[in-house]
Amino acid sequence: MAKTVRFHEYGGPEVLRVEDVPAGEPGPGEAMIRIEAVGLNRAEALFRSGVYIEQARSFPARLGAEAAGVIESLGEGVTGFHAGQAVSVIPMFSMNDYGVYAERAVVPAAALIARPASLDAVESAAVWMPYLTAYGALSQIGGIRPGDTAVITAASSSVGLAAIQIANRLGAVPIATTRTRSKKDALLKAGAAHVIVTDEEDLAAGILEHTDGRGAEFAFDAVAGPGVTDLAGAVARDGTLFLYGALSGQPTPYPGFDLGMPALNMRTFLVHEITRNPERLRVAVAFIGSGLRDGTFTPTIDRVFALGDIADAHRHMEQGAQFGKLVATVR
Structure with missing residues (x-):
């Protein structure tokens, strides 16, 4: 049996329960992982609430797609890994199929990355979702170049902070946005070339x-909603507006006609575009790994919770006040 976080109905953080559940055994192409730390992501709160891009197939449902741990055993046909190896689990599967909010979890071997020696379990659980998302969109899909400018909304999130570091490493200029002045100095210290406080400043004019x-x-937007019109109005000709989140919770218009039909590229982006494409993933892991080794990339961790306090962790995540990644440890 393994302590496992499940929910039996949609709702707020209070629906999360830590229960003793059979961990199962790894089948072909799978691995059993002893989980040490879990990276928390907004997608899990949305899945728990019933408003994610996919619904739970049945209840009770599990959560979690990003973790760090140690391989306990391997299923048939798995090569390149061994029992006792420290690994990260990256988000490339549906939470209807697997979940890593647990002491032990079976995951697809394709979702494993050997843990860099420079990272402990907490750091390793905080790296891959943010950096794969930011690098995948800006570099692999967008083709960002030295001298380009990238506007990064909700920049104090783990993905936003990773995007700032990646833009700097690629010679681009990161402009961060934040709602309140309280995070401005921290964003400048994190590498933003400029910070626009949207509660006080006109976003488009500032850009x-x-x-x-x-x-x-480039605009790399986690907020969506009506604000995309202002954001799109400050995207350069032939520039790209990426929508990778919908924190506003409001309908998102297509702004092209209201803005006079500019040469605007606007698309959604999901990290699975990278993690489910072996060649893109290989390149992204090599790039991110090099940045971790030379110290260019350093994950920012806001707070660490115990797995037993997962409801409190979700409450903290939904307040939106964090600066960086939330992680839950399994003791």
């Missing part, structure tokens, strides 16, 4: 000012 009127080649 145009910091790009000498050219606009930003």
